[in-house]
Amino acid sequence: MSARIECAGLQVDPEIHALLENEILPGTGVEVTAFWKALAVIVKTFTPRNRELLAVRDEMQAKISTWHKAHPGADYDRAAYTAMLETIGYLLPQPTPFKITTQNVDPEIAEIAGPQLVVPVMNARYALNAANARWGSLYDALYGTDVISEEDGAVRAGGYNPVRGHKVIDWARDFLDAHFPLNQGSHKQAAHYTVVDGDLLINQIDGSLSMLAAPDQFVGFVGDAGDPSGVLLKHNGLHAEIQIDREHSVGRTDAAGVRDICLESALTTIQDCEDSVAAVDAEDKAVVYRNWLGLMRGDLSESFNKGGQTLTRSLSADREFTSPSGESFSLPGRSLMFVRNVGHLMTNPAILDAEGNEIFEGIMDALFTTACSLHDLRGASKGGNSRTGSMYIVKPKMHGPDEVSMAVDLFAAVEDAFGLPRNTIKVGIMDEERRTTVNLAECIRRASERVVFINTGFLDRTGDEIHTSMEAGPMVAKTAMKGELWINAYEDWNVDTGLNCGLRGKAQIGKGMWAMPDLMQAMIDTKLGHPKAGANCAWVPSPTAATLHATHYHDASVSQIQAELEGTQRRSVDDILTIPLGDCSKLSAEEIQRELDNNVQGMLGYVVRWVDHGVGCSKVPDINNVGLMEDRATLRISSQHIANWLHHGVITEDQFKESMLRMAGVVDGQNAADPSYEPMVVDGEPRGNAFDAACRLVNDGVVEPSGYTEPTLHSSRLGRKGD
16 A cells, blocks of 8 residues: 555555545545544544443443343333333433424435435445436336236246236336226327327327326326427425337337336435445545545446446436426436435544544545535535525434434534535435434434434344343244334334324435345335335335335325324333343254354355455345345345354354354355355365455344444454455
8 A cells, every 4th residue: 555645644555545535525625634624623523522422332232231241031020120211321221302403405305205215325336226226117017017917928048028018018017007096097098198188188099188186196298289209207305207209119009109108216325325335444444435425526437237238327417307387497407416424333444543543534524524524515516406506414323312413513614614504415314223213313313404214224123122132032033023023113113203293294214224125025015014104115125125115105295194194102111112122942952053054154155255345235045046226235234144143042152153154055056156156165164354354243133232243343344354
């Protein structure tokens, strides 16, 4: 590594230094020396506070573990347990009722319900795909997934299959009839769409004339009014465009010339610097920041080879329409973007402080991602993302209100450093740690002028649930966790608390990820539960999934559901504090082994890609070869669950070692077609940084800070990069 560059007492890696001075700051109005001075002051101010908060985490965990050791098992005294949590400051009194006052929030967050993508910003192609997923082809989403069955000759393989195509068109027309019904007839029988005197008329095949049952659902068109190439409809705040082209291969087979139905899909996207990336040093952080910079400047592009051709992807432009009254208007062509910064725990060697210590990565992210966003806030590309002049940062893995307060104060210091109006930086609070859950209202109150997002991150939340109560006893099987009282109470509590704190019409209340990107019919069948629960956004793993999930927000009016739920409190803190302990003596040896193997295989499949290839989020085949989206949150569950069962003797050390070796062989086989993959087992013996990292995640799981996987993964990845 080249010699570091001294800047205001900080020791900066040359790659980060060059990126900041040559690419990020030009055009922002911020002087180079002013940036480094501000960062140095903020590091000096917030580092001791950050360390104190981490120490509080450890102190509280030690006290909870000590209590459980003295009161083991499922029959512990609930009242005494709650009293202990109150005594140590873990459980705080609920605040006096209040409403958030956040202002200047874009409508995609405040007013409209819809899917939300989460994507690793470190991968430019994925980042662009997500940003461009604001609009998606319903025909493509249906044709390419299992939502349309392959029965009766409707197979997906090979070239275009007209049998399958007809099923797609029928499904899509049923969607139109359900949500944009006609006063008579059907979209299936449409022969011509036309605009006359501001009204949408639909000629039917039988010669009859129809209109929309709710004429105000027609909001625009493309092309000539008499023969439009696009008809824009609106329902529950979301747009759908009927695209017409009689020369198109699909349109020329359709009586009305319809070639596709394009749905407004991923209203918002979280461009992630955290769980889904593997950024361990200055080289990696430069990629993260450069991609976010390109998104904020609007000039990010990525070239790639597909089918022997070089293709270049860039950000989509806004979409132009004519209103029924004949006036031109545009709709955003891109998803509104949040950036998820790193939490309070990790440091990064990209920048060292005056004492030669790595600075906290979350502090670095706050300065750098905001500096990139200045191009959107006041630079040449002003308003390309936020049309209200706001920047949106999701802050993960915060434990309780004091940690939220630190994030709020940090963002205020960043605003002062860059001369931004107070509360320009909005905050998304991930409700994914138990201390945040039970104190959620107070967490929201601490950020009441900035909060625009709360979310039930049930994956990390489950990892924290296991770790916090590690000494209480063995947990139920991971596969049974979703049926436990605490997790269902947690989901309801999040929605009710958010609504009672005034988030309706001002902020998002979100739900977690659908982790099976190949099982879209199952998603269609189940994920409607998220908007029906009162969540105005929910995570999806791909643009295709966003388009399919968008149909759910036509099926359910989230604003109406939230209005009905507001003022309720369906669950109690006692419900949430019910520890998911299991009587593992009732499990057979085969059931225990299957649970262990499943956890081990998933853990190894993810860790080997993280450590050896620097892939922070990927579709990893599970033990049954079903592709699952895995990131550090899913790894946290698997490693903590194994650690819990090992700690309490449900499984033995030898049993764990045997499963590790056998499942490593399974993972090696699943990756055999990858020429860059290096096996974890050679001649029957384990090898490599990845296998060692997975072992340490379990063996050190009881003492890992909050059960987080980052420290082990980062050190192992740095070792791998140094080989």
